[in-house]
Amino acid sequence: MDSDLSEAHEPKIPPLMGQNFGQKSNLFSQPPPNFTSTPSYPSYMNHIQQYASRMQLQQMSNAGGFFRPPNFNNQSPNSLFNKPIRFNINKQGTKVNPIMRQQQQQQHQNNNNSNNNMMNNSFMNNKPNQNMMNAFQNSNAKKRKNKKKNKNKNNNNNNSNYEDNGYNSNNISMQPPLPPPISFAKPPPPVPTQSSQGQSNQSQDFSSNQINNDTAKISDSISDNLSQTGEKPVMEWPESLYNYVARCYMKCTTPIDKDMCEISLKGKITMAANRGELFTKDWDKEPMPVLHSDRLQQQTSPQKPANNMFNKNKNVVAGQLAKYQQQSPSTSKRPSSFEDRFGKTSKKRRSSSSSRSRSNSPIKKRRSDEDDDYEDKYTNSIKPATKASKKKAKKEKQSAFYSKFGANQVGGFVDSADTERLKKRADRFNVKAKSSPTASSSFNKKRLTMPSYFNPVVDDSVDDSIDFMNLHIVGTCRDLEKSFLRLTKAPDASEVRPTDVLQYSLTNVQNKWKEKQDYYYACDQLKSIRQDLTVQGIRDEFTVKVYETHARIAMEKGDHEEFNQCQTQLKMLYNEIGGENQLEFLAYRVLYYIFTKNTLDMSSILKSLSVEERSSECIAHALKLRSVWALNNYSRFFQLYRKSPKMSGFIIDWFVERERKLALKNWIIKVYRPNISSEFIKETLAFSDLITCVEWLMSLGITFVNDDDKKIVDCKTSMNAVSAL
Amino acid sequence: MNLIQYLSTIGRLWNSYDGSSISRFISLSGSHISNRNLHVEDAENLVSRYVKSPLDDVINAHLRTLYYMHESPPNFSDAYKCQMACVQAVVKLLQELKEENWCLPIMYVTCMDLRLLALKCETLDQGAKRGHLMEKAAECLMSCFRICAGDSRTEVKDTKRIGMLHLVNQMFKVYFRINKLHLCKPLIRAIDSLSFKDQFPISQQITYKYFVGRKAMYDSDYKTSDEYLSFAFNHCPTKYWKNKRLILIYLVPVKMLLGHMPLKETMEKFKVPQFYELATALKQGNVRNFDEVMQKYEAFFIDTGIYIIVEKLKIIAYRNLFKKVYLILQTHQIDLQNFLNALQFVGEEDITMDETHCIVANLIAEGKLKGYISYQHNKLVVSKQTSPFPNLSAIAGN
Known part of the structure; x- marks a missing residue:
């Protein structure tokens, strides 16, 4: 129902109402039509007002911490963590060009973090590494049910995780692509300031031109990491290592190769440094890291596994040792295992089974979405969907690569159980690499001997056991207003508003409604709030409030469909969490069933009502009304209509016209002879004044005894007119 | 095995x-x-x-x-x-x-x-x-x-x-x-x-008619409902006492609405005394008694889903009450005050004159009473030729 009907409705709220219109500007205004001189539901009014003022208070008290200035204007250092609500009344106009925003963001981060990023990219950074492990453990150990909770926990505790762990594509994409070094006559010397920087975690004095030097970068970041652990603050590389690094870079043909190379070099060198074999190792014999382009070639012609048993044993030892190494890296002395693991095993792994790789099941995609969410949250990047998906694609590519090369080497520091977990995590990014080598397969004898067999069906069934209905996203959108749009795909977190924003949105809609009574606007906004709540699986008192608000507005405007949707939801919500207005809305439901003449559902309600519920004001009224309605007791019906409590009158309005016609047809015109006064009709059919009543009668084609004053209705001649009703 | x-x-x-x-x-x-x-x-x-x-x-x-x-x-x-x-x-x-x-x-x-x-x-x-x-x-x-x-x-x-x-x-x-x-x-x-809808096994036909009859009842199509439920009741073998009773629970209110009051023996046989008590109240035009019976068996009526149907019977109680007033007064112009007094006598204390008008009007509209009201004189004028209160079963179905 829309404006047409509500306008047609107006005549029934005639001049007499004029006095009340002043009050009507309050949100839900005057209850039924006219007759009650005092609004009979002040409680609700107060409620709304209280709510509004409470929200304002909250806003003020939160000015510093809870709501924050936008991230994309670099006004304060805090801005990185502060999220404002965007007041985008005119959405298109005020929205910042996404590309520009991204740029600003990058700049901003570059300013603040450029040096950190160097370090963050490194997997050798022990602290983030641990964080990362924690994150894995958290996310794997906890039950999926608690996923959401868990998420928050991670967010709070390990704030740095998602920025530090190197999966952060922002950090990566921020750096300008490094030109591959064509040749090194002689590798550049170690950075002179190393030793002094080494003492602090914030070795932040890189100059930008150093960044372009790959070798230096690696040595820098490695020494950073080592310095963090308090080991070997001074780093001198042997000549052979420089040559080795230079050789590796020369091998690179594509940017991806270069990235891979960088990471595996970092791994190797840090590992060597940690074991104190930086100088003892024969770098000339160290195998080259496997690069992307190599892999492409090798995938077409897989190699046979070499020395499986041998490698496996070695690896187990290394894995066990790694535990100690993690605690005190310097105590380990295992010169040969490193080489074996990262040289030969990497070949072997390729051909050995990778049955552990999971299929690309939806849940994984979902998870990477979630990671995107985290990122959004903590890097404050508000980006349009297309950008996000592009980013995601890139990230997936990279993470697949990390899992094979980066994570592999990280795995050297942990025991095999952790590696398993790590690998699982890596795998979920590893979308396309179903049959490509993965880190931990070499740790497990079973895996090695198993044929390279992959059964996606089995894996899928495992993953599908997760209940998708219980997985909800957490929104990151800060828009105060949002138009309703029926979802045709999985919702994007950047387009969904979290509860704190929605509370403002609701207040905003309520205020606007009070001001303008623009139903189209209010309905649209409330629907989108409802959608955001549904998408995020939020079902609490606030949800109840939203649905109640919408139900009330819909009642007022006679929008049956929206009202029905709201009351159906409210019925379920009240069952789940209750609510102070439960009985009031139960009464409205009874009235709604009168409107729809739904005797079956009415019976179920009657069945469910307890004695106390029956005695509540609204329900008692609704039940009485139902009873007299069922018995066609029009007289009592209209009396009750005049005494409607709270907002009952609005629903009764929906069918009062229908009942008036019936009353006129089956009672007044049919029964009274020879005629009846208009005044009587006005009184019994609960018209506000005689003029409206006469107008209504005339619209039905009723004939009057005297056409001039229209005070007396001629019943007999009017029979024809009402028989058509 | x-x-x-x-x-x-x-x-x-x-x-x-x-x-x-x-x-x-x-x-x-x-x-x-x-x-x-x-x-x-x-x-x-x-x-x-x-x-x-x-x-x-x-x-x-x-x-x-x-x-x-x-x-x-x-x-x-x-x-x-x-x-x-x-x-x-x-x-x-x-x-x-x-x-x-x-x-x-x-x-x-x-x-x-x-x-x-x-x-x-x-x-x-x-x-x-x-x-x-x-x-x-x-x-x-x-x-x-x-x-x-x-x-x-x-x-x-x-x-x-x-x-x-x-x-x-x-x-x-x-x-x-x-x-x-x-x-x-x-x-x-x-x-x-x-x-070949009549060639289905009789047991299936009975079940089918029972449900269709019930549905017709909820749709206020009492004639169809009566037809289907009667078929089901009559064909259901006596040994399925429980099923027969179930059919009866829906059949009786429909029959009553159509003007057929149930027999005491039948109601006792199928252990549904509620209907007999209702019928007694209706016959007497005792509105208070009717309300009491409704109250007493509310749970039963609500559970079986016939409460809304049964409460419609009240108009029959009104009809019988007014008929008594008419028979006592023996006049064709009945002051509506008499009806009001009668209603108050049977327990409707808070009833108004307008409501009395309304009840009379409903009876007239449903064909249960032949006549009209003169508002000016506050009188009901009933038909002289035919009986102003025709048999309920004769006017059934309107």
């Missing part, structure tokens, strides 16, 4: 096209279900050795259902899922056996068991969404129904359409339980359009 014997029996019955015997072996109320030898989670290999496709899938699912039902504690929700699979296997079976209908008994039992299991699950699990499993079950039955209804080219003696009514009845039971009566309409239409 061990598993192999069980399976080979079924295999033999299958070869001799004995649908109803097979159905006994796959019914969840059959004698075999408590046999522990059959409670095997996975017997697919054995089954496939003794039972031919497409029946083997049905048997597999059935055995799995049995297994879950006899777990301790019984796992009804998994049993339900397996029974669902069982019905789906039956659907396949029906599709494969073209132009034959000896297999219909298999469909009957599996479909009924599915509904009963859904019901069981819903009564056990309060937290679940009400009616959800039932609706799922109904969807499953619908897929059977489509196959049966679509089998229109086969000769009447071999057509699967003969199975439609059983399925319709099962779906009625679901829809009535989950309050979705509007879904019944297409089913009723499908049955009514059959040329």
